[in-house]
Amino acid sequence: MERAGDVAVIGAGLIGLGIAFELASRGATVRVYERGEPARAASWAGAGMLAPYSESTGDEQMLALGAQSLSRYPEFVDRVRAASGIDPHLHLDGIVSAAFDEERLRELRAHAQALARRGVDCELLDRESTLAAEPALARTVLGALLRRSEGYVDNRRLGRALVAACEAKGVTIVRSATDVAVEADARRVLGVRSHLGFTPASYVVVAAGAWSASVPGIPTQFAPAVRPVKGQMLALAAPVGFLKRTTWIPGAYLVPREDGRLLVGATMEDAGFDERVTGSGLRTLLDAVHMGAPSLLDFAVTEVWAGLRPGTPDGRPLIGPTPIEGLILATGHYRNGILLTPVTAAYVADCIERGDAEALAPWLRMTTA
Ligand SMILES: Cc1cc2nc3c(=O)[nH]c(=O)nc-3n(C[C@H](O)[C@H](O)[C@H](O)COP(=O)(O)OP(=O)(O)OC[C@H]3O[C@@H](n4cnc5c(N)ncnc54)[C@H](O)[C@@H]3O)c2cc1C
Known part of the structure; x- marks a missing residue:
């Protein structure tokens, strides 16, 4: 690789690790600074749904970006598995959205028609087929939409795999790093300062998730406008296969895992950097299960947790080069x-390797903190 001899990444969530893995696979020398443990934070707390269509808010460019990433997933996971020896458990067997009232059923029908026009593989299920597909759902279900190409990855396993894959490719991961700061002059980035002292870098990628706005040393006019959006989740010990696919019910989603955990998520809270699990958060989730899949309430609750999504004012990520040469943002996902x-990993690597930032044009807005 011509110009990417030295890349520093701040933040070892899936975004920072994915970029480091991609760059190292292309021959770059990469150092990742993580103030805690890698692959924890939001990347550990998430549910792992791969759901560009189910999660669509009507933003066409976001939908196209999500669909593009979904199509890259099998090959990406193959490469991470080969480099790490860890299988991230990718399941692209569909996501079910269940309707319990006529209005939701109408919405799902309209969504099915819109998806069919785009050539997305989906199917409307009547009540009987819905219950046959997911017997755990309440008998009051009216029907469902199955989007066949979506699914989930076990994000905790993917995180562990990416750490191992990065290290196998020669990436240095600096754990428990303190006083991490970008060093730049008015024109270009110089490197990263940390408890280890100053290390020069031609490129510095800010991938610090919900904390990205406060990474020291980013010139204030380019500090990304990212804020935390809290999500609480819980896990139930259900027999493997009790829920066959990721399933949306009103107010929550249910995501199976190969290890028998069944995840229930997630609240959406504007609570600053508070990561406590609260009674009201759990109640919101359990009320939704009570309505949509009450048989699940017989299973033991084995884990509860919370995480912070990196939110932006317009709900779109901030990815791409800033006017400070070599300073790149990859946050707000x-x-x-x-x-x-x-x-994200592929586009940021293209930008560093070839100076090709065309694909990133829609994603770099100077919305500053
Ligand atoms: C409850 C919940 C459910 C979710 N479900 C899904 C889902 O189903 N599907 C999906 O696609 N997404 C989901 N998400 C969103 C997804 O988890 C996040 O968008 C994604 O993990 C963000 O990754 P990241 O690497 O940017 O941030 P993080 O994973 O938060 O990593 C950022 C890292 O930067 C480090 N850091 C911060 N500041 C500094 C500093 N100054 N110096 C050094 N290191 C620093 C942090 O310690 C952290 O390790 C969910 C999120 C939550 C909370």
Whole structure:
């Protein structure tokens, strides 16, 4: 690689690790600074749904970016598995959205028609087919939409795999790093300062998730406008296969895992950097399960946790080069950072390797903190 001899990445979530893995695979020398443990934070707390269509808010460019990342997932996971020896458990067997009232059913019908026009593989299920597909749902269900190409990845396994894959490719991961700061002059980036002292770098990628706005040393006019959006989740010990696919019910989603955990998520809270699990958060989730899939309430609750999504004012990620030469943002992935890891990694690597930032043009807005 011509110009990417030295890249520093700040933040070892899936986004920072994905970029480091991609760059190292292309021959770059990469150093990742993580103030805690790698692959924890939001990347550990998330549900791992790969759901550009189910999660669509009507933003066509976001939908295209998500669909592009989804299509890259199998190949990305193959490469990470080969480099790490860890299988991230990718399941692209569909996501079910269940309707419990006529209005939701109408919405799902309209969504099915819109998806069919785009050539997306989906199917409307009547009540009987819905219950046959997911017997755990309440008998009051009216029907469902199955989007066949979506699914989930076990994001905790993907995180562990990416750490191992990065290290196998020669990436240096500096754990428990303190006083991490970008060093730049008015024109270009110089490197990273940390408890280890100053290390020069031609490129510095800010991938610090919900904390990206406060990474020291980013010139204030370019500090990304990212804020935390809290999500609480819980896990139930259900028999493997009790829920066959990721399933949306009103107010929550249910995501299976190969290890028998069944995840229930997630709240959406504007609570600053508070990561406590609260009674009201759990109640919101359990009320939704009570309505949509009450048989699940017989299973033991084995884990509860919370995480902070990196949100932006317009709900879109901030990815790409800033006017400070060599300073690149890769943050603000909000509800879809696990889905968007492969495409973010590839686009940022293209930008550093070839100076090709064309694909990133829609994603770099100078919305500053
Ligand atoms: C409850 C919940 C459910 C979710 N479900 C899904 C889902 O189903 N599908 C999906 O696609 N997405 C989901 N998301 C969103 C997804 O998890 C995030 O968008 C994604 O993980 C963001 O990754 P990241 O690497 O940017 O941030 P993070 O994973 O938060 O990593 C940022 C890292 O930067 C480090 N850091 C911060 N500041 C500094 C500093 N100054 N110096 C050094 N290191 C620093 C932090 O310690 C952290 O390790 C969910 C999120 C939550 C909270």
